[in-house]
Structure formats: C-alpha cells, structure tokens
Amino acid sequence: MNGLETTRISSRVILWIALVLLVVLYGFPFLYMLLTSFKTPLETIAVPPTVLPSTWTIENYASAIGRDGVVASFVNSVVTAVLSTLISLVLAVPAAYAVTRFRTRFGRFFIVGALVMRMVPPIVIGVPMIAIFRNLGISDTSFALAIAHATISLPLSIWLMSSFFEAVPEELEEAAKIDGASRLGALWRVVLPVTAGGVAVTAIFAFLASWNEFLFALLLTATRSQTTPIVIANFQTQFGLDWGAMTALAVLYSVPVILLALVLQRHIVAGLTAGAVKG
Amino acid sequence: MMLRKHRQIPRRVLAGATGALAALVAVTLTGCGAGGGTTASGDDSITVLVEAGGHGELQPIADQFEKDTGTSVTFVELPYDGLYNRLNSEFSSGALSFDVAALDSIWLPTFAEALTPLDDMMTDDVQSDLFPALVTEAQVDGSFVGMPAWTNSEILYYRTDLFEDPAQQAAFKAEYGYDLVPPTTWEQYADIAAFFTQDTDGDGQVDVFGTDVKGAVETEWLATLSQTGETEMVVGDDGAVSLGDAESLEALDFYTSLLPYAPSGAAQLDWAGSQNLFNQGQLAMMRFWAHAYKQIPADSAVAGNVGVTTMIGGPGGVAGVPGAWYLSVPSGTSKQEKALEFVQYAYDHNELSVDTDLGLASRISVLEQYQDEPGYENYGPLIDTLNAASTIPRPANPQWQEIVDSALIPMIQKAVVPGADNQKLLDEAKAQVESIIG
The missing domain is CATH 1.10.3720.10 (MetI-like)
Known part of the structure; x- marks a missing residue:
C-alpha cells in the first residue's frame, strides 16, 4: 500500500466518522421522540430519562388520535x-x-x-x-x-x-x-x-x-x-x-x-x- | 425521442394537478377545511377562545349551557403563549374570531381597553363569594373586565410515607428537637428539606431531595416575596419598583438557601420538571399549584402517599400567588348578549368545573362545599392560602408579561447559580423593570 492509498483510506475513514456523527446529531432527536412515543406515561417523564422504553406501548398513539x-x-x-x-x-x-x-x-x-x-x-x-x-x-x-x-x-x-x-x-x-x-x-x-x-x-x-x-x-x-x-x-x-x-x-x-x-x-x-x- | 418522452409527463401531471386543484379549490372556497367542528357564525352559537389546558374546565359548563339555552359553544384551543399572541393580534387588527375569551389574570390589564365591563354582573353577592385577591385582579381602572372561571394557588405537597415513618420521625426529633410534621414556616421548611435530603439506598448518591428550587419560573419566588409581608409585588400602584428592598432580598436569600437540598439544574427547572420529580418520588416536599393533586398518576412512585397542606409562611405569614383565569367578553363581538349570558352562566354553574381533570373552581362556596369530600383534599389548603392576609395579586400592569420574561425569570435563573450576588441581581432587575415601565 503506497502513501497515496493510505492517505485516501484515512480521508475516507475521517469522512465516514464525520458523516456518522452528523447523522447521529440530526437523527437522535427524532429517534428519541420516536422511542418516547412508545413509553408509558410515567416513563416519558422519568428522571433521569431513559432512551429505550422498558415497556413498549401504543397507548400514546391511541390517546393522540x-x-x-x-x-x-x-x-x-x-x-x-x-x-x-x-x-x-x-x-x-x-x-x-x-x-x-x-x-x-x-x-x-x-x-x-x-x-x-x-x-x-x-x-x-x-x-x-x-x-x-x-x-x-x-x-x-x-x-x-x-x-x-x-x-x-x-x-x-x-x-x-x-x-x-x-x-x-x-x-x-x-x-x-x-x-x-x-x-x-x-x-x-x-x-x-x-x-x-x-x-x-x-x-x-x-x-x-x-x-x-x-x-x-x-x-x-x-x-x-x-x-x-x-x-x-x-x-x-x-x-x-x-x-x-x-x-x-x-x-x-x-x-x-x-x-x-x-x-x-x-x-x-x-x-x-x-x-x-x-x- | 427525448422530447417526446418528456411531453407525456406534463400531460399526466396536468391531468392530475388539474383534478387535485379543482377538488381542493372546491373544498376550500366553500369554506370547509376538515374542521374540528362548525364555526360559531350562527345566532345560536358562540366561540370561546381558551388555553388548551383550561378547555376541560369549561366543557361541562358549555354542555349544560347548550342544553338549557340552545346556544352551542365552540372552543378554540391554543397553547398558552400562542393564546396571548392571538389575542394581541386580533385586538390589534380589530378582526375578532371569538365572543368570549378565557384570560390569565396577568393579561387583564393588557387587554382591558378592548373588553366589555362586567360591573353589572359583579354584584356584592358575587364579590363576597370570591377571594379578595381575585376581586382585586378582576378590576382594571375601577371597572370589572373579567369573571373568575377557576382559580389556583400554590399549596404544599409532601410525602406521607416519609412524614409518617416512625424511624424518620424519631431521627428528625433527635436532630432538630421538634416533631416532624408538615412545615408551616420558612425555618421548618428549611429544616425538613435538609433532613430529607438523603441517600436512602446507601450508594453514596442522594436519591431523595427535601425540596426543589425552580429557576425557570417566577411565581414561586413571588409567593416567597409575599410571605415576607411585602405589600406591593414588584411594582407598586404608583409605579415604584420594590425590587432590591429588604423584603425582596430576604425572599431571594431564602429561595436560594434551599439549593443544597434540591436536585441540580435548578436554573432550568420549571413547573413540569418539578411535578415530574415529585411524582417520581425524588422530592419529599414540593410547593406547587393545587391542581396537581388530581394529576398524580396512579402508577407513580408517590401515588397514595401524598399529603397537601396550606402554603408555608415567612415573616409576613402564609401567602401564595392567585392563579385565576377569567372569562371576558371583547367589546368588538357582535354577540354581546349571548357572550355575557355565557359568562354569567359559567359563574352560576361554577360547580360543574369541579369534576374535571384539573378540578378547579373559583367560587369560595363551591370549594367549601367539596373540601371535605375524598379526592378534594387540596381544596382546604387552597382556600386557606388564597384567604391568607399576605396573599396579594400580581400587579395590574400592562407590561407585566414583559417584566416576567425580561427581568424576573432571568434574575431568578442567575440567582440559583451558587455564589450569586442576590442584592446585585435584584438591583439589576429593578433597573430592567424601570426601563420597561418607563
């Protein structure tokens, strides 16, 4: 592997890391909103907050609609x-x-x-x-x-x-x-x-x-x-x-x-x- | 070839778009929209503008009103800030879309000029059945412009499982020399808050705090201010700003002295956050609006273990801040008669608001009627707090909302940061308020 290829691979890795970070940055709020929508009413207000629902429910959707x-x-x-x-x-x-x-x-x-x-x-x-x-x-x-x-x-x-x-x-x-x-x-x-x-x-x-x-x-x-x-x-x-x-x-x-x-x-x-x- | 291919696309688009456009224009020009109900444009209907949370309080009254009078009531729900903006915009433009509005007490001075006086409705009998602070608030420049629909005040919430625990009682008495009972004074509140700030599971982390300290809202500090015996809240009738005086400093010092017994993040803590903390079992005590008693989830950590009592008192005695909402009639509505009839009806049938999600009412007689019934334990403390001599309304100042947003809340948020210079913050806030009111 010559120096040029090494540089190209490094650039690609950095680019991918940056892209993943950006996606996480943009996507996490929506993901958190999505996960919260499946939590029980009590878990939605838990302190400290949880990311994944401990009990999945569609009660919030029924309530909203x-x-x-x-x-x-x-x-x-x-x-x-x-x-x-x-x-x-x-x-x-x-x-x-x-x-x-x-x-x-x-x-x-x-x-x-x-x-x-x-x-x-x-x-x-x-x-x-x-x-x-x-x-x-x-x-x-x-x-x-x-x-x-x-x-x-x-x-x-x-x-x-x-x-x-x-x-x-x-x-x-x-x-x-x-x-x-x-x-x-x-x-x-x-x-x-x-x-x-x-x-x-x-x-x-x-x-x-x-x-x-x-x-x-x-x-x-x-x-x-x-x-x-x-x-x-x-x-x-x-x-x-x-x-x-x-x-x-x-x-x-x-x-x-x-x-x-x-x-x-x-x-x-x-x-x-x-x-x-x-x- | 290329062009021919492209030629086919716009035809399909044209056909589809024309069809869709025709349908949509037909729907919208006939004034439909899907709607959430019918607009109150007929003679037998009125429109009531209301904050989303207060809609439930008025719905039973509206239902009964329609049965008794044949006049239907359509509610337009808006979020709190949005309601203020909507009112401001409609009064500015002169084009009104409503016949009655449910207004927060602090908005009455701002919109008073555009509201119909309700002096004839506010008879001596009516006034005697309302809390003194509410009667004061309803008047702007000597004229009544709002009829209280429901009222609120902060009261004291505490966990009975902790207060009635013999081990806790004994430990408290040994440490402080008096019985562990719900506090009535600042000193007791501070002692108990310190005592209940505990690491209950022995992991080295505090998991129950004695109290909270709210930095993102102003009303609790205003209640504390009244508890010092301050007779004019922030802005006096003569326009003098009292921030920076001995009472305001005393109030802010006590307010921030509770920080060691409260969860971190006080600067951002608002009502919803505080309520969550208490319902999660992380607070032993909480000063909060009375309606929260009915909102404790059945599956919460504290369900069945919550006691309520009158708001605490300072050197000036017990005091809260009245949080009433008023029904007002804009002078620009063409349905004056029906709108006034609804406002009178809402007062006469105030008890219909009791069995709702918030369960609040405005008449003393209604609150007293229910205070001894199960589920209404918050009514007694609410009555006592609102009747307390030091409970005074917020100033009837048209710029009050701006004062709150620009001066008071920023001041409190800075004060709850450890090491803050409270006197300096009060002086800065005073200058800010003076510049707002001119």
Missing part, C-alpha cells in the same frame, strides 16, 4: 400544504421564467425584491392578514391559510425555479419555436419537462414550508382549518405536558413528509444538481 380535532387537523394540514404548493408553483414558474428569459432591469429588481420579502418577519404580515381575510369572508379556511403560507414559500420558489431555468439552454426553446411552438408552448412542452426535477424540488420545499408552519396557523385558524402543529403544541398546557401523546402525534405528523422525501429522493438530488450547474 382519539383526541378531538386531531384527524381533522391532519386533513387540514394536507389540504393547506397542497394548496399552498400549487399556489406557489403557479405563480413562481411564470415569474421565474420571465425573470430569467427577459432579463430586464425590473426583473432583476423583482427577484431581489422577492428575496427581501423573504426576510420580513411573518408576524408583520400576519396581523394585517387577519383583517384582510375577515373582510374577504375567508377567515378560518384552508384557502386563506394556504395564501398566507405562499407568502413564505413563494420567494424561495421563484429563486429556486430561476436557477433551474437558468440551467436550461435557450437553444432548446428556439428549436421548439422553429417547430412551431409559441413561447408559452415552449415553456410548457420543453422547459418544464426538462426542469421536472427542479419543479419537484420546489414543490417539496413549498410543501414543507406549509406543513411545518406554526405562526400563521396560530393567528389565522380556529375550528375549521386548524392544522396539526397547533394541535401538537396544545399538548403542552399551563397545567402540564403530555409528552407521550405529543411525541406520538409528532411522529405521525412526520411520517408523510419522510415518505414524500424518500419517494422523491431521486428527483430532489437530480433537481438540486441541475440547479447547481448553469448550462
């Missing part, structure tokens, strides 16, 4: 996240396309403005939204919450889609135009299929932004559109904390997004790679 409003909040979360994702994509795709293809001064100002809007604290726009949605008659609806969530995901979506569109050679569109396609036709039939991975990535980020959002859900929902993050937070009250049920519901709420990420993993990686290299 049986609580009023939990199932409805799940449905609300799905509806809101899907709607918010669609709103973001419908607005972000043409906006990003226009910015990247027309390259006007206004376009540059617009895309920087979108980024600046991303920096505005949500509470600043949350309070006016209460009055706006009430005047529009859409208070406490998933649609209103989805619009609010789109204010978070839209700037990010525009930036992401812009980077993906930048990576598509304009010659592709020109070829489509020669074949008789209009600009919109070229966008729809050529550019979007080529950037399908990027659209998937953008959709996932928009979905996650809505799925995990708390503040707007707190301010804008009541009985009809309350989402699960609020219900999870309700397990901690001024009079106590139901760790078992809270962790059980948090696990259940994590499952759909984990599955989504696993199913679309290839698209995410491909999309991120595509966005990283400009053609």
Whole structure:
C-alpha cells in the first residue's frame, strides 16, 4: 500500500466518522421522540430519562388520535400544504421564467425584491392578514391559510425555479419555436419537462414550508382549518405536558413528509444538481 | 425521442394537478377545511377562545349551557403563549374570531381597553363569594373586565410515607428537637428539606431531595416575596419598583438557601420538571399549584402517599400567588348578549368545573362545599392560602408579561447559580423593570 492509498483510506475513514456523527446529531432527536412515543406515561417523564422504553406501548398513539380535532387537523394540514404548493408553483414558474428569459432591469429588481420579502418577519404580515381575510369572508379556511403560507414559500420558489431555468439552454426553446411552438408552448412542452426535477424540488420545499408552519396557523385558524402543529403544541398546557401523546402525534405528523422525501429522493438530488450547474 | 418522452409527463401531471386543484379549490372556497367542528357564525352559537389546558374546565359548563339555552359553544384551543399572541393580534387588527375569551389574570390589564365591563354582573353577592385577591385582579381602572372561571394557588405537597415513618420521625426529633410534621414556616421548611435530603439506598448518591428550587419560573419566588409581608409585588400602584428592598432580598436569600437540598439544574427547572420529580418520588416536599393533586398518576412512585397542606409562611405569614383565569367578553363581538349570558352562566354553574381533570373552581362556596369530600383534599389548603392576609395579586400592569420574561425569570435563573450576588441581581432587575415601565 503506497502513501497515496493510505492517505485516501484515512480521508475516507475521517469522512465516514464525520458523516456518522452528523447523522447521529440530526437523527437522535427524532429517534428519541420516536422511542418516547412508545413509553408509558410515567416513563416519558422519568428522571433521569431513559432512551429505550422498558415497556413498549401504543397507548400514546391511541390517546393522540382519539383526541378531538386531531384527524381533522391532519386533513387540514394536507389540504393547506397542497394548496399552498400549487399556489406557489403557479405563480413562481411564470415569474421565474420571465425573470430569467427577459432579463430586464425590473426583473432583476423583482427577484431581489422577492428575496427581501423573504426576510420580513411573518408576524408583520400576519396581523394585517387577519383583517384582510375577515373582510374577504375567508377567515378560518384552508384557502386563506394556504395564501398566507405562499407568502413564505413563494420567494424561495421563484429563486429556486430561476436557477433551474437558468440551467436550461435557450437553444432548446428556439428549436421548439422553429417547430412551431409559441413561447408559452415552449415553456410548457420543453422547459418544464426538462426542469421536472427542479419543479419537484420546489414543490417539496413549498410543501414543507406549509406543513411545518406554526405562526400563521396560530393567528389565522380556529375550528375549521386548524392544522396539526397547533394541535401538537396544545399538548403542552399551563397545567402540564403530555409528552407521550405529543411525541406520538409528532411522529405521525412526520411520517408523510419522510415518505414524500424518500419517494422523491431521486428527483430532489437530480433537481438540486441541475440547479447547481448553469448550462 | 427525448422530447417526446418528456411531453407525456406534463400531460399526466396536468391531468392530475388539474383534478387535485379543482377538488381542493372546491373544498376550500366553500369554506370547509376538515374542521374540528362548525364555526360559531350562527345566532345560536358562540366561540370561546381558551388555553388548551383550561378547555376541560369549561366543557361541562358549555354542555349544560347548550342544553338549557340552545346556544352551542365552540372552543378554540391554543397553547398558552400562542393564546396571548392571538389575542394581541386580533385586538390589534380589530378582526375578532371569538365572543368570549378565557384570560390569565396577568393579561387583564393588557387587554382591558378592548373588553366589555362586567360591573353589572359583579354584584356584592358575587364579590363576597370570591377571594379578595381575585376581586382585586378582576378590576382594571375601577371597572370589572373579567369573571373568575377557576382559580389556583400554590399549596404544599409532601410525602406521607416519609412524614409518617416512625424511624424518620424519631431521627428528625433527635436532630432538630421538634416533631416532624408538615412545615408551616420558612425555618421548618428549611429544616425538613435538609433532613430529607438523603441517600436512602446507601450508594453514596442522594436519591431523595427535601425540596426543589425552580429557576425557570417566577411565581414561586413571588409567593416567597409575599410571605415576607411585602405589600406591593414588584411594582407598586404608583409605579415604584420594590425590587432590591429588604423584603425582596430576604425572599431571594431564602429561595436560594434551599439549593443544597434540591436536585441540580435548578436554573432550568420549571413547573413540569418539578411535578415530574415529585411524582417520581425524588422530592419529599414540593410547593406547587393545587391542581396537581388530581394529576398524580396512579402508577407513580408517590401515588397514595401524598399529603397537601396550606402554603408555608415567612415573616409576613402564609401567602401564595392567585392563579385565576377569567372569562371576558371583547367589546368588538357582535354577540354581546349571548357572550355575557355565557359568562354569567359559567359563574352560576361554577360547580360543574369541579369534576374535571384539573378540578378547579373559583367560587369560595363551591370549594367549601367539596373540601371535605375524598379526592378534594387540596381544596382546604387552597382556600386557606388564597384567604391568607399576605396573599396579594400580581400587579395590574400592562407590561407585566414583559417584566416576567425580561427581568424576573432571568434574575431568578442567575440567582440559583451558587455564589450569586442576590442584592446585585435584584438591583439589576429593578433597573430592567424601570426601563420597561418607563
């Protein structure tokens, strides 16, 4: 074994150790939450805490699901996240396309403005939204919450889609135009299929932004559109904390997004790679 | 070939997305969402905004209210901090989504201007059936803006298996010269806390502590402050800040003097942590809110071995901090009449809250009615603590929540670190409070 190979192996070992540490760092809180959800109520509050349940039980899951409003909040979360994702994509795709293809001064100002809007604290726009949605008659609806969530995901979506569109050679569109396609036709039939991975990535980020959002859900929902993050937070009250049920519901709420990420993993990686290299 | 392949994908996506979009838009534009109930938009319904933990206290009253009046009550549950933010936002925007709100006592001054006065409801008979501190708290600028729905106070919890153990009793008497009974004074509390800090299994590690010291909450120190005889809590009616005076130093010194008899990590210990420690059997005594008596798990280490008594007293006597929640009606709701009717009904049927998870009520007559019944042993100590002369409410200051978060809790967290200079911390906190209230 020569020196170069030794160095390569050492680097690989160090890399693996670093990776394992990172995975443990990120994964342990979730693992601990998962294990806690299977503990008895008394063991969830044990001092010092235990990692593995001494007695495994699904009592916490039954308790969480049986609580009023939990199932409805799940449905609300799905509806809101899907709607918010669609709103973001419908607005972000043409906006990003226009910015990247027309390259006007206004376009540059617009895309920087979108980024600046991303920096505005949500509470600043949350309070006016209460009055706006009430005047529009859409208070406490998933649609209103989805619009609010789109204010978070839209700037990010525009930036992401812009980077993906930048990576598509304009010659592709020109070829489509020669074949008789209009600009919109070229966008729809050529550019979007080529950037399908990027659209998937953008959709996932928009979905996650809505799925995990708390503040707007707190301010804008009541009985009809309350989402699960609020219900999870309700397990901690001024009079106590139901760790078992809270962790059980948090696990259940994590499952759909984990599955989504696993199913679309290839698209995410491909999309991120595509966005990283400009053609 | 490549392009043809890609051409097929968007069609499927288009069809699926269009279908999904149509369905979702149809669902949401009709104002549905899955919901957790129906919104209280009709004339025969009201919406009550409530902290998640307090919902259970009001549900039996709401059920009976609907039977008797035909008006349904929809509850919107929110976490404690979230409820405050929601109220703040809705009152700021003027767009209200509720007709009645259950408010923590410390929030009444903050939102008083947006609440309907309840002076007509607060008759002499009503006031005489409420604890004096609650009557004081319910008034802001001379007008009643909240009706107590339930109240709480810290009382003293102790382990009867330890206190009634003849060997422990004999050992305590030999060491301290008086009988081992639940403490009533600071001195007794400190003695017993020291005595019960023991290594019971002989492994060289303390496994039972005499008490806890909570660093992450402020109310227990405020109760200690009242026990010194301080007549104005932190901020006086004239805006003078009393932090740093002899009483506040005495309170903080006693508070932190218990650290050797408490588990480590006091700076981060809050209510939930303290309750867990006691239920795990790791504390011999605990000063805690009265509702915890009904929350002791049947399979906990201390189940069946918990006694409760009146909160301890200092140089100024017994004192607790009233922890009442009030029902208030926003002046902006269009359902004033029904909202006020519900608040009156909740007072009239206060006894319906007794048989709930927390089992708390606000009327003296209701607490007295149940205090001798099995399972309600916490009521007597609660009544005595709230009736104690030194028990005073927290200041009616709109900035109180900020004072707590920015000055009091940080001060206590620093004070429970060994070697802390309590006078300096109090002086710093005083300056902080003065800057908050201007």
